[in-house]
C-alpha cells in the first residue's frame with residue numbers, strides 16, 4: 001500500500017468532499033503496488049483451488065514455449081533463405097523452401113493448439129471465478145449490502161463483463177510476459193552474436209520508451225476506470241426503463257427519462273473524448289517509437305554489410321532479432337492502452353472483493369472464536385445453531401474457509417480487514433464528519449430463540465439507518481411476542497416500521513439493544529413490494545426453496561392457490577410449469593396473494609408481513625389473515641388500515657413519544 005493510502009484525507013478548502021475523495025481514489029488507482037496486490041488477490045485463488053488449473057496452465061506454458069522455440073527455428077531458416085538469394089544458390093534456396101514447408105506443417109498444430117488451449121483456459125477460469133463471485137455476492141446478503149452502501153456501483157457489470165476481460169487479459173498478458181522473456185533470451189543471444197553494440201542500443205531505446213509511455217499514459221488508468229463505470233450507469237438507466245415501462249408510460253415520463261439517459265450517455269461520451277485525447281497524445285510517441293524501429297537496426301548494421309563483412313541473410317536476421325527483442329522490451333509501450341483498461345477492470349473487481357471480504361472480515365472474531373473453541377469446521381453445517389449471529393446467517397464464513405482453507409481464510413480476513421480499514425480511513429474519513437452528533441456505529445445484538453420456539457424478545461432496541469449518517473429512527477423499543485401471538489406495528493409513514501422488520505431479519509444492524517428471534521429458516525418475510533422471481537409458477541410458489549428440494553406436492557400448491565383465491569391462475573397461464581414475466585402480467589393484488597400462497601406453502605413458525613395486504617380488498621384480507629390464525633402461527637404485521645387491528649392481539653405504535661406495546665383489547669380501533 002502506498003503512503004498516499006494511509007494519509008488521512010483533508011477536506012478541500014471549498015468543502016467539496018466528493019471531489020477530494022474522487023481525486024484520492026484516482027491517485028490510488030495509479031499506484032502500481034495497489035494494482036499488483038489486487039491483481040494477485042484476484043488471480044491466486046484459481047491457481048490454488050481451480051480444478052485442473054495447474055495442469056492447464058502448465059500445458060499452455062509448454063505449448064507457448066514450443067511456439068517460441070519455433071520462431072527461433074524460423075529465424076534461422078529465413079536467414080539461410082536470404083543468404084541463398086544473395087549468393088544466387090538455387091539448390092540451397094529450394095532446400096530452404098522445403099525445410100520451411102516441413103517445419104511449418106509439423107508446427108501448425110502446436111501454433112493453433114496454443115491459442116485454443118489459452119482461450120479454453122481463460123474460459124474455464126472465467127466460469128470458476130464467476131461462480132465464486134456469485135457465491136460471495138449472495139453469501140451473507142452481500143448483494144443487499146452492496147446495494148445499500150452505494151460504494152460499489154454496478155456490481156452486475158463487474159460480474160458479467162469485468163470478470164471475462166480479467167481472465168482473458170490476465171492469461172494473455174501472463175503468456176506474453178513469459179514468452180517475451182524467453183524470446184528476449186533467445187534473440188538477445190542471436191543479436192549479441194551478430195553485433196553486441198546493437199543489443200545495447202536496443203536496450204537503452206526501449207527503456208527510455210517505456211518510461212516515457214508510463215509517464216504520458218498514467219492518467220489513462222483512471223479514465224478507463226471511469227469509462228467502465230459511466231458505461232454501466234448508462235446501461236443501467238436503460239434497463240430501468242425496461243423494468244418500469246408501464247409506470248413511465250402512465251406518468252408520460254418519456255422526456256424526463258430520455259433526458260436522464262442522455263445525461264448519462266453524455267458523461268460516458270465526455271470521458272471517452274478525454275480517453276481518446278490522451279490516447280492520441282500517447283500515439284504521437286508510440287507511433288514514432290515503432291517507426292524508428294524499422295530503420296534503427298539497419299542504420300547500425302548497414303555499414304558492416306556495405307563493407308562486405310556481413311551477409312544479407314545475417315543482416316535480415318539481425319533485423320528480425322531486433323524486432324523481436326524490441327517488442328519484448330516494449331511490452332508496456334505497445335500494450336499500454338489495453339493494460340490501462342485491464343487495470344481499470346482489476347480495480348473494479350478488486351473493489352467489490354474488498355467490500356465483500358471486509359464484511360467477511362467483520363466476522364473474524366465470530367469465526368475465530370468458533371475455530372478457537374474447536375467447535376467449528378468448514379464442513380460443520382450446524383455451526384451457527386443457537387449461537388450469536390450478529391450479521392444474519394453466517395454460512396458464508398464457512399464457504400470462505402472451504403474455498404481458501406482454514407488457515408488462509410483467517411489470514412485473509414485479517415489482512416484484508418486491515419487494508420480496508422486503512423483504505424477507508426483515507427478515502428472516507430471526511431464522510432465521518434457527516435455523522436449526526438454523537439452517532440456511534442454499534443451493532444444490534446441478535447440471538448436465536450432457544451428450543452426452536454417462535455418467540456421474539458426485543459429489548460431497548462434503538463435502530464439507525466445503514467447509510468453513513470446512521471440516522472436514529474427510534475429508540476428504546478421493547479416488546480415480547482410469545483408463540484402464536486400477533487403483533488401489529490403502526491405509526492406515521494417514515495417512522496421506521498419496515499425498518500424494524502429489517503432489523504428482525506438482520507438486514508439492518510446499526511443501533512443498540514438486543515433482539516432474540518427464531519432462526520431465519522423458521523421465519524417468512526413478505527416484503528412491502530411483492531417480488532416475483534424469474535421462473536415458472538411452481539417456482540414462484542415454493543420460492544425461495546429450489547423446486548427440486550421443495551417438499552410441497554402439486555396438490556398442496558393448488559390448495560394454497562385456492563386459499564388466496566388464485567385457483568384459476570394455473571389454467572389461465574397454462575399450468576404450474578409455465579414461465580412468465582409474473583411481475584408484468586399479474587396485478588399488484590394478485591402478486592400479493594401469490595406471496596401469501598408462498599407463505600402458506602413455506603409453513604414458517606413466524607410470519608413477518610410488511611403491508612402485504614395493502615392492495616387487497618377487505619374480503620381477501622380477511623380470508624388470508626383468518627387462515628393464518630386458524631393454523632395458529634404467530635405473525636408481526638406492519639400496516640395502516642384500521643381493519644388490521646382485528647387480526648392482532650398486540651400493537652406497537654412507533655413515532656409516538658412513548659413507544660410501548662399494548663394489547664389490542666385495551667386499544668380503541
Ligand SMILES: Nc1ncnc2c1ncn2[C@@H]1O[C@H](COP(=O)(O)OP(=O)(O)OP(=O)(O)O)[C@@H](O)[C@H]1O
Pocket residue numbers: 148465466467473491492493494495496497498499500
Ligand atoms: N437504505 C436506506 N438508507 C437510509 N435511510 C433509509 C433507507 N431506507 C429507508 N430509509 C429511511 O428510513 C426511514 C424509515 O423507513 P421505513 O421504510 O422503515 O418507514 P415506514 O415507517 O415503514 O414507512 P411507510 O409507512 O411509508 O412504509 C425513512 O425515513 C426512509 O427514508
